[in-house]
Amino acid sequence: MVKKIEKTYRPKKITSNLYLCMxxxxxxxxxxxxxxxxxxxxxxxxxxxxxxIMLIDESTRIY
Structure with a gap:
């Protein structure tokens, strides 16, 4: 199963969560x-x- 996922999605598309799950x-x-x-x-x-995400959101606000 792991080999099939790696072959289908390639390493660049595999997130850390998916990697750990595999x-x-x-x-x-x-x-x-x-x-x-x-x-x-x-x-x-x-x-x-x-x-x-909260820091980025606060820094992009226009007052």
Whole structure:
């Protein structure tokens, strides 16, 4: 399945979330427990992206 996705979409089109999902089985065997490896880093990245969007929005406002 992973090879088919990589062949179809090429590495340039694969996002970090999709990449981690494709390798989730291997990661879960390497870095147990899975929730400690998967959940917290992705939540942190989502929070950072949300803050970045708010900063960009505030900097483009015209008063």
């Amino acid at each position: 390798h989730l089985c291997k990661c879960s065997l390497d870095y147990r427990p899975l929730y400690a490896y998967w959940y917290y880093p992705m939540e942190r990245i989502n929070g950072l992206l949300g803050n970045l």
